[in-house]
Amino acid sequence: MKKIGDVTNTADKNGEFTNGNISTGTPPTILEGPWLTAVQREIINVLIKSGIVQNPDKDDQLATAIVKIASGAAPEIVQNIGASEKSVMSQKAVTDAISDSQVNVPDATTDIKGKVMLSTKISNADNLALAPVAIQPLQKDVLSTQRITITNNNILNNAQLELIAHRGFSRQLPQNTVLAFSMAAEAGATSLECDIQASSDGVLYVFHDLDVSALTNGTGLFREKSSTEINQLRFKELAGTIYSDMNIPTFKDVLDLVKERGLKIYAEFSDHMTENNILEYIRLITYYDAENNVTTQCFNNDKLLFLRQKNKSLELGFLRPTAADYELLIPTLQENAPAMFLMEMKSFLSDPSIAKKCRTANVGLAVWGVMNSTEAAQVMKQGCNRIVSDVSLKTK
Known part of the structure; x- marks a missing residue:
């Protein structure tokens, strides 16, 4: 048994989440909101560390962030947050x-x-x-x-x-x-x-x-x-x-x-x-x-x-x-x-x-x-x- 948040959830014999199994009487794992939020924040913190603003239309940002952090390369500039105008010293x-x-x-x-x-x-x-x-x-x-x-x-x-x-x-x-x-x-x-x-x-x-x-x-x-x-x-x-x-x-x-x-x-x-x-x-x-x-x-x-x-x-x-x-x-x-x-x-x-x-x-x-x-x-x-x-x- 695995407890996540305030809800008791079940896992299979390998300790992994499961969709449930009627024949064995194993109910599906239910993930509570706070747990999912905590996981999301962990991921977002990696993006912040690398200077990347989360974009829901992209699915490779975490990988990019990890590579940047690991290589020590400087992240790209974050621009136009809050509808601000970019200003660059030429x-x-x-x-x-x-x-x-x-x-x-x-x-x-x-x-x-x-x-x-x-x-x-x-x-x-x-x-x-x-x-x-x-x-x-x-x-x-x-x-x-x-x-x-x-x-x-x-x-x-x-x-x-x-x-x-x-x-x-x-x-x-x-x-x-x-x-x-x-x-x-x-x-x-x-x-x-x-x-x-x-x-x-x-x-x-x-x-x-x-x-x-x-x-x-x-x-x-x-x-x-x-x-x-x-x-x-x-x-x-x-x-x-x-x-x-x-x-x-x-x-x-x-x-x-x-x-x-x-x-x-x-x-x-x-x-x-x-x-x-x-x-x-x-x-x-x-x-x-x-x-x-x-x-x-x-x-x-x-x-x-x-x-x-x-x-x-x-x-x-x-x-x-x-x-x-x-x-x-x-x-x-x-x-x-x-x-x-x-x-x-x-x-x-x-x-x-x-x-x-x-x-x-x-x-x-x-x-x-x-x-x-x-x-x-x-x-x-x-x-x-x-x-x-x-x-x-x-x-x-």
Whole structure:
């Protein structure tokens, strides 16, 4: 006898399911829904791991996923999820941006592990882009080297484009979900960006909105909900899909993914993070040995400086909606190194001297709000190769 779910089912003498046998008095095996759901999720998780979105019209996706995972090959980019428009950084745009850049950018070669190289293959469309060296048999070693390169404040002098997936490419994927982060990594992101909030009982989650009603089936302020309540919330965007049961990820969930993939993550504090929340944040990062993988960003300078008092090694990211006060803050960033600015795109482009001044002060710099390849090229031409975007700007 074999029990599946809450229903007792019979099996033949070999322990296999059976249609039943009247002559022997063996009833047919009855498979309960929860058991079948569990099997389906196991299969879907393999597809997610390989970056493949399930298609009911195909019957070879599991085999394809297993081959990709086993070979270490990079999965194809997932596009147009949530009716988003594909945006690709063309090879020409990247080449022009680098050649016209105000910084001294050396050529990317296969001798520089972890650098992103210009593609040398031509397709039918002008959508070739920067292809990572990490897509090679020695993927893990390269990703490790790449992470160290990315955390260097002198990245503006490198030929590498650091493409930071804002909330996991939120215009193409369901924002701030493990699904989005996993697929963004396969869609060309070299780093991830997420938002950190705490439940009323101090559990850290990855969620942006202060109120849960716009994104989930719940109502009310996030910070007023317990972890038990938050774990029961489900994303509206995923309703009716095979991912409908996916819940709001904890910060631990994202650290698991970051650690596994060797990626860097830019974690933005909610302004409601308390000192105890920040101490728990530091504890988790230290526990996961992820200090080299995490940059903590916030619009509230005081919260960043409190973090620095408690931890001397985490990189701080000072978010600036304008360029009005960045020069006045440079000494603060130097005193609290490692530290960097994350500046809004239009403000950055309004002052051609920003990249040079940050580089001279050995202060890191990234630009957010970049939404297409044209804007990315403008930012790179003006001297910044760290780009935060809601869409993937790269293809294989």
